[in-house]
Amino acid sequence: MKVNKPAQVKGNVKSQKWKDVRGKRHRPPINSSDLNSSPVMARVIQEHQAAVRKKKPNVKRLKKKAKTVPGSKKSTSPPGVKKSHTQTQTNGSSMLTVDESDESQDSQDWKALAQSTYRNGVESPDDMDIGTPGRLEGEALHYCAERDDRQKHAVLVMQKDQTLCFRGKCFLTCLYGRVEVMGFTIEEGQQSYPLFSPASHCPLTIVALGSADDTRDDGTEAAAILRKYLSSASRKKLVKRIRLNSSVILLEPMETPLTRFLSSFADLSELFSPPVVSWLIFPHVADADIYRVTNSTVPVLNIQKCDMDGCAVILVCGTKNVGKSTFIRVLLNTLLNHTASIDYLEADLGQTEVTPAGCLSLSTIREPLLGPPFTHQSTPEHMIYYGQSSCESDLDRYLESLKALWHRRSQSRETPVIINTMGWIKGFGFQLLVDMIRIFPVSHVVQLGHGGSTQCPALTPEFLRTAHGCQTHPPAQTALDEFTESHSPPRSYVHLIVQSDFQGVARQGTSYHQRTNEHRELSLLAYLSQLQSPDPGPVRPLHCLTPYQVPHSAVAVGVTHCEVAPSHMLYAVNASLVGLCCLGEKVMSRGGPVLLSQAPICPCVGFGVLRGIDMVRGLYFLLTPVAPSILRNVNCLLLGAISLPACILATQSGFEGEMPYVTTDYSFDLSGAGKLRVFKGLIRPGQSGTTQ
Helix, strand or coil, X not given: CEEECCCCCCCCCCCEECCCCHHHCCCCCCCCCCCCCCHHHHHHHHHHHHHHHHHCCCCCCCCCCCCCCCCCCCCCCCCCECCEEEEECCCCCEEEEECHHHECHHHHHHHHXXXXXXXXXXXXXXXXXXXXXXXXXXXXXXXXXXXXXXXXXXXXXXXCCEEEEEEEEEEEEEEECEEEECCEEEECCCCCEEEEECCCCCCEEEEECCCCXXXXXXXXXXXXXXXXXXXXXXXXXXXXXXXXXXXXXXEEECCCHHHHHHHCCHHHCCCCCCCCCCCEECCCCCHXXXXXXXXXXXXXXXXXXXXCCCCCEEEEEECCCCCHHHHHHHHHHHHCCCCCCEEXXXXXXXXXXXXXXXXXXXXXXXXXXCCCHHHCCCCCCEEEECCCCCCCCCHHHHHHHHHHHHHHCCCCCCCCEEXXXXXXXXXXXXXXXXXXXXXXXXXXXXXXXXXXXXXXXCCCHHHHCCCCCCCCCCCCCHHXXXXXXXXXXXXXXXXXXXXXXXXXXXXXXXXXXXXXXHHHHHHHHHHHHHHCCCCXXXXXXXXXXXXXXXXXXXXXXXXXXXXXXXXHHHHHHCCCEEEEXXXXXXCCCCCCCEECCCXXXXXXXXXXXXXXXXXXXXXXXXXXXXXHHHHCCCCEEEXXXXXXXXXXXXXXXXXXXXXXXXXXXCCCCCCCCCCCCCCCCCCCHHHHCCCC
């Protein structure tokens, strides 16, 4: 990617550096308040961390040793070595020799490394070019990786700047050195991190960074680490590959309620790996299919301070399929190397990051995002259910919802903020971008483009002084009264342009599971996987789950995306996904269902499936993973245009007779029987270059 950075216009405001918390990254095991795609996911990761602690002690860094003084008669021997000295070779290099009368197994392993590497200062043929940067694949991967099928894990030795591209799912633990995944640096001594590399997205790449301590030269520690995970023969093979800047990683299989739930569907059974492979594969992937961050992108990813309001507020925008979501994940992970948490404002209804589609949300990100959106679904601090994957039908409600979210954020917070936007950058979509830059105290605008263009005017501070939005106009006073003073001068910010140059840019993926509607279904399936039991076992269909009974008089029912006749309202919401919302006023009932005439803007705490409606007893039957303590505050059910995936209803099992919620006795030949769909692929005459 290429970055063009115009001159920065500095405002007369204070600046504040972020606190570097890299030294405090020795966190406890993952819990439900940290990296939790769901409470069930958190429990599985906790069990895994407990198992890891049982079989290996904490890895500690070697303390920095004093350099040896030339001519000194005293020397310090490493642990387990009774006597050691150095032999000078013919070319001036040296080799460590150990007294064989009392040497540990670790010393023997390291001695084998020394003898194989420094034979008269010449490396053996097997060790040639082991530190050459590049991708580990094929025969090169064979020589630096060992797999223990009994313990079901793999250990890899990587040299600095080498990369490993893989498909599948696993836990990664850095045993020695440092590695980077999606911009996040993982060091030895840290917790294990879950990695997800499904076929629906570009494969993950692990990059070796080497050791952060340049004075570290005692390889016996790495040999001791390998001893905990590999047999003697495998250990001796890998210990020969270890150098000063080597990194050693442990890959372990991972199974979660999410992966079990997705694998239960025939169409998704090969999402993470083909059936011939047990849990991890290292495929040959073309360079064009790998997401990489070039050196030219560093100015954007290294936004660690800002001269505006003491805290960075970064708005990322660009056309569809230009790489915004992946870029934002890399940006989030990179910033997490320097700060403990980041606020993430989701303004893209169609490609949400931590929630199902159709939501506007404000989340606090504390753990890296090492997979596509459906692998890290979580509950935001604040969320509003808009109910559609596009806002073109109600622009005012979209902007008012974003204002409500920002108003709920404490203005005294000094946490950096990243704002994700939609790929709609033409017409009203571009005007919405102008409004958002004026509504929020933006310090950086990162504009992604391709082919040497941004596909819309550059959103520089100079351009914004005369641009018109949907709600705001120069000098943009009326829509900003609740955020800024009405007569304040125009605000300045840094404008950065990133050019995407990957293959297939601006085009939707055509392979299986790569279309945007499939990504939305995966995110919703990931959320519904929380309904399943955390214990291993078969997936339970909807009719086997116990629902909540909600009285008609306790909640109001509304539709967000269209007008529905009151007599048809309950037919519309039955067997549908609904947002669980909290109205600011008490619901008043006269004995029947409470129906809303228009969609409110109110907090949403989660989602549920309205499994059935009992008109005789006046009850709704609701399936939801939301905790009962939170459900007590819910008094509104909102139906949107986000529908349940067909596989949820069509693959139910364990019953006899007609399948619930599904029927084949239906004729689509009748006028109006099918869902009305708008074909957006029709090219207008103005777009094709012809006129009528």
